[in-house]
Amino acid sequence: MGIPVAQMLAVARYVMKQKIARRERYPLVLMLEPLFRCNLSCTGCGKIQYPASLLKKQLSVADCLGASDECGAPVVSIAGGEPLLHPDLPEIVRAIVERGRFIYLCTNALLLAQKLDDYEPDKHLSFSVHMDGPRAEHNLSVCRDGVYDTAVAAIREAVRRGFRVTTNTTLFDGANPERMRRFFDDMMELGIEGMMISPGYSYEKAPDQEHFLKRERSTRLFAKMLEAPNKAWRFNQSPLFLQFLMGKREYECTPWGNPTYNIFGWQRPCYLLQDGYVKTFRELIEDTDWSKYGRASKNPRCQDCMVHCGFEPTAVNAMFGSPKAMAEAVMSMVTGRL
Numbered sequence: 001m002g003i004p005v006a007q008m009l010a011v012a013r014y015v016m017k018q019k020i021a022r023r024e025r026y027p028l029v030l031m032l033e034p035l036f037r038c039n040l041s042c043t044g045c046g047k048i049q050y051p052a053s054l055l056k057k058q059l060s061v062a063d064c065l066g067a068s069d070e071c072g073a074p075v076v077s078i079a080g081g082e083p084l085l086h087p088d089l090p091e092i093v094r095a096i097v098e099r100g101r102f103i104y105l106c107t108n109a110l111l112l113a114q115k116l117d118d119y120e121p122d123k124h125l126s127f128s129v130h131m132d133g134p135r136a137e138h139n140l141s142v143c144r145d146g147v148y149d150t151a152v153a154a155i156r157e158a159v160r161r162g163f164r165v166t167t168n169t170t171l172f173d174g175a176n177p178e179r180m181r182r183f184f185d186d187m188m189e190l191g192i193e194g195m196m197i198s199p200g201y202s203y204e205k206a207p208d209q210e211h212f213l214k215r216e217r218s219t220r221l222f223a224k225m226l227e228a229p230n231k232a233w234r235f236n237q238s239p240l241f242l243q244f245l246m247g248k249r250e251y252e253c254t255p256w257g258n259p260t261y262n263i264f265g266w267q268r269p270c271y272l273l274q275d276g277y278v279k280t281f282r283e284l285i286e287d288t289d290w291s292k293y294g295r296a297s298k299n300p301r302c303q304d305c306m307v308h309c310g311f312e313p314t315a316v317n318a319m320f321g322s323p324k325a326m327a328e329a330v331m332s333m334v335t336g337r338l
Helices: 005-020 061-071 089-098 112-118 135-142 147-160 177-189 215-226 239-245 281-287 308-319 323-335
Strands: 029-032 075-078 102-107 125-130 164-171 194-199 260-262 265-269 274-278
Touching: 005 308, 029 061, 029 308, 061 089, 061 281, 075 089, 089 102, 112 147, 125 147, 135 147, 147 164, 164 177, 177 194, 177 215, 194 215, 194 239, 194 308, 215 239, 239 308, 239 323, 265 281, 274 281, 308 323
Parallel strands: 029 075, 029 260, 075 102, 102 125, 125 164, 164 194
Antiparallel strands: 260 265, 265 274
């Protein structure tokens, strides 16, 4: 698997601590959005459709660090928008790294090569580059020609300089399994640490609502795509989550596992749905009616969702929940079989 041992051990210690304390709801990854503005206009994005007045706003360094400290999750995913547009991002990253937390800095990589001098390679920092498939598919997804090649060049330079680099791929209806398998080969040949994959979620604000995957189509796509995986592939995800995407496991959503903090506050209930905001993480956890979310709730917005931010925490919790699940996950990591 494409997750460093140090990070795996840190997360394992954290989860076991929550288990011992008998905490039912705890965060694994803080989804930190310091701003919504971006230098791309992707049709499947629900973040850049805000009015210009909101796109100009951004979280302060103190806001970001306060959210990280309040939440306490061992991993912080810095997303957006395009985080590299934030003038104080290097300071935010350094301070979170000093706290011993692992960062995935999500980026479309258009600015990555010119911003690398602002950062130091560190085991706690990974650049997570948005790559939605082969050249044609990716450029179509981000609505601009040439972005794929720019991102590949930036990945090569970051890897050359010793940075951890992963890729983040969102798949939509019409994705070709065989082309995606070749795309995985291409990404691994760049020397990246691992890949993250997930079906797209139909943001209400996204301009293109026609190409989001339904649940049945998602499992068919991922089953074909991940069948007999190439031994060189490394995924920066739990093998149990990948098996869930393939339809081999049934999980309920864990919406509190990856809480979101942005310019509005703590987003209720999750990164994908916007049912209001609260001022504190404690309010989010204790005052949200979690029974209204997830597939079992019959909430129509949750019926087709299989996105990593809701189900990866479930898979991790399941892995640490029984010796059998742990053994199955370890065996998958060792053999590379799903």
